[in-house]
Each structure stands twice: as structure tokens, then as C-alpha cells.
Amino acid sequence: MGRDYYTAAVQGPHQHFELGSFALDSGDTLPDARLAYRTHGTLNPAKDNGVLVPHMYSGTSASMEGLIGEGRALDPSRYFIILPDQFGSGLSSSPSNTPAPFDRGHFPAVTIADDVRAQHRLVTEQFGITSLHAVVGWSMGGQQTYEWAVRHPDMVHRAAIFAATAKTPVQNQFFIDVHTELLRSDPAFAAGFYADSDDVHLGLSRHAMAFTMMSTTHRFFRDEVWRQIGFGSVDEFALGFMRGHFQPMDPNNLLCQAAKWREADVSRHFGGDMAAALGRITARCFVFPFGGDLFFPAEDHDPDVAMIRDARLRVSDSPLGHFAMFGLLPEDVTAIDEALAEALKS
Amino acid sequence: MGRDYYTAAVQGPHQHFELGSFALDSGDTLPDARLAYRTHGTLNPAKDNGVLVPHMYSGTSASMEGLIGEGRALDPSRYFIILPDQFGSGLSSSPSNTPAPFDRGHFPAVTIADDVRAQHRLVTEQFGITSLHAVVGWSMGGQQTYEWAVRHPDMVHRAAIFAATAKTPVQNQFFIDVHTELLRSDPAFAAGFYADSDDVHLGLSRHAMAFTMMSTTHRFFRDEVWRQIGFGSVDEFALGFMRGHFQPMDPNNLLCQAAKWREADVSRHFGGDMAAALGRITARCFVFPFGGDLFFPAEDHDPDVAMIRDARLRVSDSPLGHFAMFGLLPEDVTAIDEALAEALKS
Numbered sequence: 001m002g003r004d005y006y007t008a009a010v011q012g013p014h015q016h017f018e019l020g021s022f023a024l025d026s027g028d029t030l031p032d033a034r035l036a037y038r039t040h041g042t043l044n045p046a047k048d049n050g051v052l053v054p055h056m057y058s059g060t061s062a063s064m065e066g067l068i069g070e071g072r073a074l075d076p077s078r079y080f081i082i083l084p085d086q087f088g089s090g091l092s093s094s095p096s097n098t099p100a101p102f103d104r105g106h107f108p109a110v111t112i113a114d115d116v117r118a119q120h121r122l123v124t125e126q127f128g129i130t131s132l133h134a135v136v137g138w139s140m141g142g143q144q145t146y147e148w149a150v151r152h153p154d155m156v157h158r159a160a161i162f163a164a165t166a167k168t169p170v171q172n173q174f175f176i177d178v179h180t181e182l183l184r185s186d187p188a189f190a191a192g193f194y195a196d197s198d199d200v201h202l203g204l205s206r207h208a209m210a211f212t213m214m215s216t217t218h219r220f221f222r223d224e225v226w227r228q229i230g231f232g233s234v235d236e237f238a239l240g241f242m243r244g245h246f247q248p249m250d251p252n253n254l255l256c257q258a259a260k261w262r263e264a265d266v267s268r269h270f271g272g273d274m275a276a277a278l279g280r281i282t283a284r285c286f287v288f289p290f291g292g293d294l295f296f297p298a299e300d301h302d303p304d305v306a307m308i309r310d311a312r313l314r315v316s317d318s319p320l321g322h323f324a325m326f327g328l329l330p331e332d333v334t335a336i337d338e339a340l341a342e343a344l345k346s
Numbered sequence: 347m348g349r350d351y352y353t354a355a356v357q358g359p360h361q362h363f364e365l366g367s368f369a370l371d372s373g374d375t376l377p378d379a380r381l382a383y384r385t386h387g388t389l390n391p392a393k394d395n396g397v398l399v400p401h402m403y404s405g406t407s408a409s410m411e412g413l414i415g416e417g418r419a420l421d422p423s424r425y426f427i428i429l430p431d432q433f434g435s436g437l438s439s440s441p442s443n444t445p446a447p448f449d450r451g452h453f454p455a456v457t458i459a460d461d462v463r464a465q466h467r468l469v470t471e472q473f474g475i476t477s478l479h480a481v482v483g484w485s486m487g488g489q490q491t492y493e494w495a496v497r498h499p500d501m502v503h504r505a506a507i508f509a510a511t512a513k514t515p516v517q518n519q520f521f522i523d524v525h526t527e528l529l530r531s532d533p534a535f536a537a538g539f540y541a542d543s544d545d546v547h548l549g550l551s552r553h554a555m556a557f558t559m560m561s562t563t564h565r566f567f568r569d570e571v572w573r574q575i576g577f578g579s580v581d582e583f584a585l586g587f588m589r590g591h592f593q594p595m596d597p598n599n600l601l602c603q604a605a606k607w608r609e610a611d612v613s614r615h616f617g618g619d620m621a622a623a624l625g626r627i628t629a630r631c632f633v634f635p636f637g638g639d640l641f642f643p644a645e646d647h648d649p650d651v652a653m654i655r656d657a658r659l660r661v662s663d664s665p666l667g668h669f670a671m672f673g674l675l676p677e678d679v680t681a682i683d684e685a686l687a688e689a690l691k692s
Contacts, residue, residue: 170567170580174559178524181552185531206527213520218643221516234516294640297564 005197005248006090006097011062014038014091017122022093028108030098035118036091037061037084040068041076043127050129051079051344052119052148054086056139056325057257058249061085064141066327073340079133084122086115086144088256095192095252104252105192112140112264116147123155134158134344135283138325139295140257143168143264146304150266153282160286160343162336163296163322166278166304167265172295176262179210183251197250204251208243215242217292217321225319229328278307285310286343288336290324291317314339351543351594352436352443357408360384360437363468368439374454376444381464382437383407383430386414387422389473396475397425397690398465398494400432402485402671403603404595407431410487412673419686425479430468432461432490434602441538441598450598451538458486458610462493469501480504480690481629484671485641486603489514489610492624492650496612499628506632506689508682509642509668512624512650513611518641522608525556529597543596550597554589561588563638563667571665575674624653631656632689634682636670637663660685 004010014036022033038061043050051074055063061083068074074081085092087110095107102108123129132155137145142164149159150166168176183189186203194200220226226237246254267277285308289298298315305311316335318324327333350356360382368379384407389396397420401409407429414420420427431438433456441453448454469475478501483491488510495505496512514522529535532549540546566572572583592600613620631654635644644661651657662681664670673679 169564171559171564174555174567174584178528178555178559181555182524182528182531185528185552187533206531209520209524209527213517213524218515218517218646221520222646238520300564300568 006060006094006250011060011091012038012065014061014085017126019093019118019121022114022118024108024114025111026109030093030102030108033093033118035084035093035122036089037082037122039083040065040081041079043080043129047127047129048131048133049078049080050082050123050127050132052082052084052123052132052135054084054115054119054135054137054141054144055089056137056141057261058246058254059141060089060091064138067336067340073337073344074136079344080127082123082127084115084119086140086257086260087118088253088260090250090253092118094250095256096197096250104194107252107256109259110256111268112143112147112260113151113269115144115260116151119144119148120152130155132156134160136160136340136343137164138162139164139322140261140264143261146266149281149283149285150277153280156283158286158343158346159281159283160288160340162288162325162339163290163293165296165300166274167267168262169296169300173262175210175214175295176258179207180255180258182206182210183254189251192252192255194251197248200251201247204247204249205243207251207254208246209238211246212238212242214294215321215323217294217319219292220319220321223319225329274303275307278304279309281308283310284346285312286339286346287311287313288339289313289315290321291315292319293322295322352406352440352596357406357437358384358411360407360431363472365439365464365467368460368464370454370460371457372455376439376448376454379439379464381430381439381468382435383428383468385429386411386427387425389426389475393473393475394477394479395424395426396428396469396473396478398428398430398469398478398481400430400461400465400481400483400487400490401435402483402487403607404592404600405487406435406437410484413682413686419683419690420482425690426473428469428473430461430465432486432603432606433464434599434606436596436599438464440596441602442543442596450540453598453602455605456602457614458490458493458606459497459615461490461606462497465490465494466498476501478502480506482506482686482689483510484508485510485668486607486610489607492612495627495629495631496623499626502629504632504689504692505627505629506634506686508634508671508685509636509639511642511646512620513613514608515642515646519608521556521560521641522604525553526601526604528552528556529600535597538598538601540597543594546597547593550593550595551589553597553600554592555584557592558584558588560640561667561669563640563665565638566665566667569665571675620649621653624650625655627654629656630692631658632685632692633657633659634685635659635661636667637661638665639668641668
């Protein structure tokens, strides 16, 4: 399964944009770097209907396609929707698909700023777009959205950020430490030099335990909301949904993404001055935390919003918390679509 | 360090009560079982001024002594305060001090009900007490307090429960799965048959990471409250306080306690009928959740309180959350003492 997961057969059709030798924030250069991506809709002649939708941790460019549809907020008859894969997704340059000497455990450290610089090249060089109608993202995708709005205020006119902060909260960093430690704790991980990701099934199971614990809410368990999404027991949810989600993935790919998530901070290139970084944003920002989210608590969004010129915050409650974006409850799908429509049509 | 930790030199003076062959809930019998305990104050002639204070996960009978003092709520000039060690504390019968064939990884599973049955023998046989002024507990100590109030309504006149529910919340059970998995993941754990607890230092460090993440609150990190308790950086807090707390402990002892915590449920002996179990309580109950607690969220206490005849709930906010009970902030010490005074003097 591990070997098949990062293929078009599982992930659906996608293209690649060749970046060539790509200089990373770390100082390393990744040779023959490439970004995977897919698009929906048509770029208009003015080239101003582009909406960029980066994805979350453990996702690929396929992950956000569930938001797209005729008559929905992300309507491909109206927008040219670009879904880029982040580095480490398994489709873009990743530990799992890069040849030696940057393969597997030797893949260099990347940052969200690296992702955004690569995406900027895709958007400008491949499509000739210099003005984006919007950037939309959830979780790490939301952090990429912030990075876009800060780095390219001239290009980003609207930003819709679901459950993400401009800098990863410290408590969330400790969660990342826990889930990456669980993944690495499997002796078969072998410092990243396993032969097949399936060999690390124990580490992948342990990693899923951390997400079972933290990615929804206390209320999800208290009110047995897992029943509403079709599970007969809480263990069935833990194994069928959480373990099932992560088991086919490549541990090094997850760790590559997790390291970016942990260090996400748009003030990094401004000497840690968050007000200076967020003060650059000219996009109209829509910040949508999920109430009860244990990764990016609603309250952690307030300081960001206070530092952005034109930002509005609306907390939407869901027992799914951070994972509301998976759209497992019909009311989450509706709420997210309404929020997104508000952002895109403004 | 590991070998010295469970000694009077570190834990202070304590006594032992011999239980003999002790039949456990599991069906196993623990030979030569013993409870460690210590007392403060003097039992009055009527033998009705006893206050029993069981301890929390990772604690010993020394852990709750910080609540005791002249002029404080737990005043030894007024009450006869009994601090029992739970099974697995390292001072009572535990994996670390029980001879073969019940040593180390072979120590049998115990329950909170086992603890309470053993404590009942201590209280009645050793001291001839048939009426307790109060039982007071925090976290697992609070769960033991519930078990006391349900099993012995004739004996328990007041119950003060800090941050604990009558049944462990499911989300909290997943946390226990994570921290025990982290502890066991160290190859040196060797299914519990390590020679010295220090050998499992990696597992103990990993286990501490889980507590760093979850045992305080989001606000603790957001507002850098660790500065107020004397740490210069958040990593200093994580290593100096959290790792420092757990590092000298015995992994099997922690796992013994964690298993009890995970399965805590006063309705277990009532066929899962929580209303029947809590309906037995005649004690005046004072339930004190800590706002922002990620182990036992304030909201999880409401259903318990609703099923108890005479219970009052007061949420006290602290950025320390579950660990408010450590009394690291002066305002926590004051709030807890006031709450306890209200309960004991009622």
C-alpha cells in the first residue's frame, strides 16, 4: 500500500512544475525540485480569477478538492482553482521520491516559506498570474496562506484562513513533538532509512493515536459524535478513521511536513517582529477558527487578527474541532462553504 | 536515582499497613500486600475527625502534604489527616518492590476499587475509624474519593473532588494511551523487565513530553505563564519541571497507576449504571474543576454533579489547568485552600 499511495491511481491526475535547482531557506539546494499541482476551472483572459488552495498536514493536492463544486463557494465555473502540493506531500519533491543523496532520511529541512516561494514560481511562471483573487487554506494550508499574504501583498487580494495562526502556538509545537516522537519511536523507522513505509506500521499506528487524542474535541468524545459520522464505537473511529488515514503514508514525508508545521512563523523573515510581518498584509483576511480546536485554539487567532489591517474573525463551532474541515458532518460542510463564499465574494 | 526515589530519604517518613493476601478485582491475589501511608494530626477520642487524602498519578503519600498546615484548610491541629499511597506508588505494593512472581512486568492489574478496599481496611482496622469527616482528592485522588463516596456512603460525610470525574473521559483515555505508549516505546523497557528504571530514561523522557503538552493549558503557553513560576524559557519548563518530575520514577509503577486511571469508573460495580452508582452518595460533595484543564475539562464534571444528591460545582480558573494543584502560583494555593476550607467546614 505504501508504495502505491503517492500515485495518480490513488491521488487522481496531477501535473508537475519543474523548479530545477531550488535553494532552500536552510541553505541546502534541492536538485531537480518539482511541485505537483492540479487545477480546476479556467483562467480568464485577465488572469485575475485564480484561487490558490494549499493543503494541510498529511494531505496532497487531492485533499482540498472536496471544497470544489458548481454552485459551491469554490466554483470552478467562476474561478481558476490551483491546488499545489507542498514539499513532502509525496507528489511534490519529498523524501519518498527524491533520489540519493537527498532521499529518505537525508531529505533536507524545508520551510513553509520554501513552499510559498515554489508556489509563487508555479503561479507566475506556469500561468502568468500576477494577481490572485484569493488564497484559501486550512491548518498548514492556512499557514501557507498567511505566508503568501505577507510575502506577496501585491498579489493576494483575499485570504481565507481556517484554523491556523501566523505562528504555530507553543502548545501545538509540543503536540508535534509528541506525534513525531511516536512515529520515530518504531525501531523499523531506522533514522528514516526503512525500505518500505509499510515496515514502519507500528510508528504510523502510534502517530495516529496522537491524532485520535487531539484532532477533534473533548465534546466529540463526550457526546459520542463519532456515531453521527457512521462509527459504531470509539475504537472503530480511532482505527477505521484515524489509523486508516495515516497508515498508507510515508513516515519521512510526514516528518518533513511536521517540521514545517512546527516552525511556521511569518515573522521569521522579519526578525521575529510579528506586527511588522502581518502589517504588510493588504489582503482582506477572513479568519475562521473552529471552536474547541485543540491544535489552533480559537483564542490563539485573536492576536493575529489584531495586527492585520483588514481582518475579520468568525469562530464556527463544530464538535469535530480541527477536523471540521474534513466535512464529516453536513453542518460543517455548510458552515465552511458559507464562510468561504463570504470571503471569496467580498 | 531510580533506586533511591522510593525511599524515606526522598519521600519522607511513612508507615506500612500489612494487608496480607489481597484479592484483586482482576481475580488475582497479591501475596503480602501492603499499603504505605503517613498521618498528620491526632485522631480525636470520638474518632470522627479523620480526613483521608489519596494522591494523584505519579504521586506518593508525600505529594499532598503541601496542602497541610496550621491555619490552612487541612489543619493538623483540627483534623487527623491520613495520606495513603495507592498501589503502584512505589511505597505501597508496586511493580518496583514486589518479589517474584509478581515483580516488575508481572505485577497484576489493579483498580481504583482495589485501592479503596485496601484504604478502607487501613482506616477501619488500623485506626478504628468508622466515620470520616471528609475524603479529599485531586485527579486520580479525586477518582478514589468518588469511589469512597459510592462504596461507603455511611462513612464519608464530605467529599472534595478537584479536577476528576467519576469515570475517566474518553479523550483522557486516549491521552493515557499516548503517554503509556511513549513510555513503553523505549526498547530498554523490555516489556517491563529492565534491570534499573534509569535504563528506561528515553521512555521516561518521552512520557514527560506528553505531560508537557497536556497537563497545563493553552493559555499557559500563550501567555508564557512559565515565566511567573521561575522558568526562563519554555524548554527549561519542559525539561526542568516536567522531565525532572518523572525521570526518577519507575516505568512499571507509572504504568500500574495509568491503567487504573484509564479504567476509573465508579459505575463498574453497578453494571455501568452511573446514576445508580452516584445515587448512593450521601456525602456533601464539592466538585472543583480547573478551567482550561485538558485532562478533565470543566464541562465533563457537569453530568456527575447532576446525578449526586448534594453536590456543588465551582470552576476555578488557573493558567496551570490540571496542574493548578501543584500550587506553583500563589493565587492557585489561595484558591485551592479556600475551596477546601469551604468543603471541610461545611
